[in-house]
Amino acid sequence: MSTLPRHNPFEEPALASTYDRWFETFLGRVVDRLERDLIYRLARPRAGELALDVGAGTGHFACELERRGLRVVGYDRSAAMLQQARAKTDRVLWQQGRAEALPFSDGAFSLALSVTTLEFVDDLQRALAEMVRVTAPGGRVVVATLNAASAWGRAYLAEARRQETPFHYAHLLTPQEFVALLRPYGRLRWSSAVFIPPSGRGVILADLLESLGQLGARRRGALLVGRIER
Numbered sequence: 729m730s731t732l733p734r735h736n737p738f739e740e741p742a743l744a745s746t747y748d749r750w751f752e753t754f755l756g757r758v759v760d761r762l763e764r765d766l767i768y769r770l771a772r773p774r775a776g777e778l779a780l781d782v783g784a785g786t787g788h789f790a791c792e793l794e795r796r797g798l799r800v801v802g803y804d805r806s807a808a809m810l811q812q813a814r815a816k817t818d819r820v821l822w823q824q825g826r827a828e829a830l831p832f833s834d835g836a837f838s839l840a841l842s843v844t845t846l847e848f849v850d851d852l853q854r855a856l857a858e859m860v861r862v863t864a865p866g867g868r869v870v871v872a873t874l875n876a877a878s879a880w881g882r883a884y885l886a887e888a889r890r891q892e893t894p895f896h897y898a899h900l901l902t903p904q905e906f907v908a909l910l911r912p913y914g915r916l917r918w919s920s921a922v923f924i925p926p927s928g929r930g931v932i933l934a935d936l937l938e939s940l941g942q943l944g945a946r947r948r949g950a951l952l953v954g955r956i957e958r
């Protein structure tokens with residue numbers, strides 16, 4: 729029996745064409761910096777490596793990996809999101825397809841990254857297993873996903889109950905679920921980013937809150953980030 733793929737809100741051209749606007753707002757810039765700090769600290773990208781970005785979307789992370797000197801495949805299910813990505817650069821190889829069935833051979837990449845995508849896939853276990861499969865021994869699988877137990881996760885879910893936002897179609901993980909999902913695949917290091925509230929209050933203290941949060945409250949940050957070492 730086959731099941732229909734879950735609706736992907738990111739197929740909508742209107743959403744794809746406005747997706748990057750968040751990164752241009754004041755709060756969006758701060759949040760993006762905090763998230764990238766942790767993602768790249770765990771991912772440790774090295775120039776010359778071959779990297780895969782699963783759910784690359786408009787290419788926010790794939791493009792940065794390319795600028796850092798990696799050879800990058802940006803992979804996503806949405807033609808509309810990839811159209812935005814392609815307009816940014818042709819130095820990334822953009823490819824359309826589903827995370828649950830990656831068209832790459834075992835161990836093809838040194839780094840497989842996925843940011844705020846596993847929330848939206850049909851089969852989370854399968855998508856993660858695929859990322860692990862295509863990562864070479866000695867490589868890293870880095871996964872970042874919105875924390876269901878954070879103030880941001882709760883706010884996004886509450887908003888999605890009031891109106892149809894992309895999070896209406898998302899399945900968010902708690903830190904416990906996140907760790908249980910990743911741990912079977914190898915040595916795991918994880919933390920979280922973004923300890924300022926969704927209102928943006930206290931943004932001036934963002935860096936201090938980040939250090940304190942990562943030191944003693946990693947279950948509370950908005951974005952859970954984990955690295956599996958293969």
Ligand SMILES: C[S@@+](CC[C@H](N)C(=O)[O-])C[C@H]1O[C@@H](n2cnc3c(N)ncnc32)[C@H](O)[C@@H]1O
Nearest residue numbers: 738783784785788805806826827843845848849
């Ligand atoms: C919130 S966006 C994140 C985009 C990008 N990683 C970023 O952080 O800006 C989620 C992306 O996951 C993609 N996606 C959803 N389900 C997918 C699947 N099964 N396989 C591949 N991509 C998928 C969507 O098309 C969308 O581009």
